[in-house]
Amino acid sequence: MDLHISLEGRGDRTDRIYRQVRDAILDGRLRAGERVPPSRDLARSLAVSRNTVAAAYDRLVGDGFLRGRAGAGTFVAMPPSAAGSRRAPVGALLPSARWAATAAELARLPPVPPARFDLRPGHPDGTLFPLATWRRLLARSLRGSPDYGDPAGLEPLRAAIARSVGLSRSVRASPADVIVTHGAQQGLDLIGRVLIEPGTVVAVEEPGYRPARLAFEALGAKVVPVPVDASGLVVEALPRSARLVYVTPSHQYPLGVPMSLARRAALLAWAERHGAAIAEDDYDSEFRYSDRPLEPLQSLDRAGRVVYVGSFAKTLLPALRLGFLVPPASLRPALLAAKRLVDWHVEPAAQAALADFIDEGLLRRHVRTVTRVYAARHDLVTAAARGVLADRFTLVPSSAGLHVTLLAAAHVDVPGVVARLRAAGVALEGLADFHAGPFAASAATPDGLVVGYGTVTAADLPAALELLDRVSRPLG
Structure with a gap:
């Protein structure tokens, strides 16, 4: 060597x-x-x-x-x-204050030990992914991959995405409107880079998606949490100075409620009236178990205020890191410039394989297959919530996605339940973890559990739910 x-x-x-x-x-x-x-x-x-x-x-x-x-x-x-762990000198270099704060907050997140049952939200079942088919498509695409790609993404993939979301979600997009990203998180980062100046007010849902809030704060934004009720984000509570609003209207994260059509119209009118942008994260709208999906904000927007954020992390695999943006034309040049400077482009072979996966009808077939699997798991969790757990938890109605939320009764010690479940081999998150600041449960804002069922099979879910039932019962 x-x-x-x-x-x-x-x-x-x-x-x-x-x-x-x-x-x-x-x-x-x-x-x-x-x-x-x-x-x-x-x-x-x-x-x-x-x-x-x-x-x-x-x-x-x-x-x-x-x-x-x-x-x-x-x-x-x-x-x-x-051998000793001889590291380079620590040195005297320090990050900016906001990045130091972001690093400190991320370091405070509790590590999740290996669990027998992983009931955390947002984790799809990797065993359902058609790996042999993907390997074949990827091998074929590697033979023709260019050295460098377009920052917007390969044209065949952008065309495939535009057709796919146009049919499945009524998103209005041409291939030129699509920007391929390394997942939804990079999409949010790019939106922040082109819209946020130091001190810009950004409104986020409360409770909500913590990585989005942290990304905007790290870019210098003043992030303001806005409450969510049974109809979605409370538009009347938005700060007048907000210039960006981040929402998950199809399946609010983590409560799971859809934003009503009236609330969607109110939010769009508010954004136009105040000159604000809306980042619409449509993160797992593909998995629906009843009802017709509501139209996304992007398809209702007539003023060019909405940036649609999509991802294949839940439908395919998080490890593939493939997502996309559909921005209004006025933001596209700045977003492409930011994409070029951040990482130039997403890996071309994976893009080409995904384009074929969509065009050959394999994505549509895969979504249909896994939706049936997830629907069975969804039914098991909701049946337990309405049955053996009903004296301690109230189910937040949800007919989509990979998780449901259970609001706890006042006598339930949710942090204690989460800790005891982790000790018993069940990874689970409490609702308080999705709030931006210090959380105190009350009748208006109860604590609860966010129960994911993406990675636990229907055969194993009863045992996991039985543990939840036993551990959450009053001690003694």
């Missing part, structure tokens, strides 16, 4: 070779059992005598860092447990 050693400057060359090989072992760059370059080859690459390198190797063998094998070469002898 190649080993970088610098002999620039003054000093004993044998000692410098010794110290740099030793440091590579201590740093973990050279691992136990790896073969170091033969002394003859290293001497040639460093333009020194072989005796100089051999003397350094002899010292390393004597100190236990290396060992020789007759006829095989010289190898690292130090086991990984003996």
Whole structure:
């Protein structure tokens, strides 16, 4: 293997070779059992005598860092447990105040240990993904991938997305209107980059999607939480100074309520009246189990106020990191400039494979298949909420998505329930975790549980729900 050693400057060359090989072992760059370059080859690459390198190797063998094998070469002898974690100096460089605050808030999020049952929201079942089909499409697309792609995305994929969301969600879009992103989160970041100046007021739902709030705050926004009721975001509570409103109208995250048509019309009128933009996150609208889906804000918008944010993280796999924006024409040049500067483009082979996946009808077929699977799981959770759990929790009606929310009765200790469930092997999130600031449960804003069913099979859900039932009963 190649080993970088610098002999620039003054000093004993044998000692410098010794110290740099030793440091590579201590740093973990050279691992136990790896073969170091033969002394003859290293001497040639460093333009020194072989005796100089051999003397350094002899010292390393004597100190236990290396060992020789007759006829095989010289190898690292130090086991990984003996190597120290030698890091680069901490240094005096500090991030900006808002990024330091963002890092601190993210660091406070509790780690989720491996769980027998993962009932967290927003996690689809990866075992349902047609991996063999995707592998075939990806292999085919790799043979024709360009070196660099268009920041807006490959034209065939943009055309496929425009057709798909036009049919399934009545989104008004041509291929030129679509910008392909690394998931919805990058879409929100791009929106923030082109609309937010330091101090810009951004309104978000409360409770709501924490990563969106953090992204806007990190870009310098003053984020204002706005309450949500049974009809969605309370438009009357929006601050007059807000210049961007982030909403999840089709399936509010995390409560699950859809925004009523009257409330949608009120929000659009408010945005036009106050010169504000609306970021519409349509994050899992594909999975519906009853009722006709309401039209997205984007299809009702006649003033060019809505940026539609879509993602394939739930329908396909989060690991693919594929999403898209449909912005009004007035924002498209700035969004493309931001996309070019941030990462240039999304990986072309994955884009081409997704275009084929959509055009060949495979996405539509996959969504139909997994919707039936998720519907069965949805029914199990809602039946338990209306049955054995009904004395402690009230189900928030929801007919879409990969989770439901259960509002807790006043006597239920939700943080205690979440902690005991995690100890029992059930990963679950409390509703308080979706509030922006300090949360105190009350009759007006009760605490609760956000129960995801994306990754737990219908065969395993009864056992998970039985644990929830047992753990949430009053102690004693």
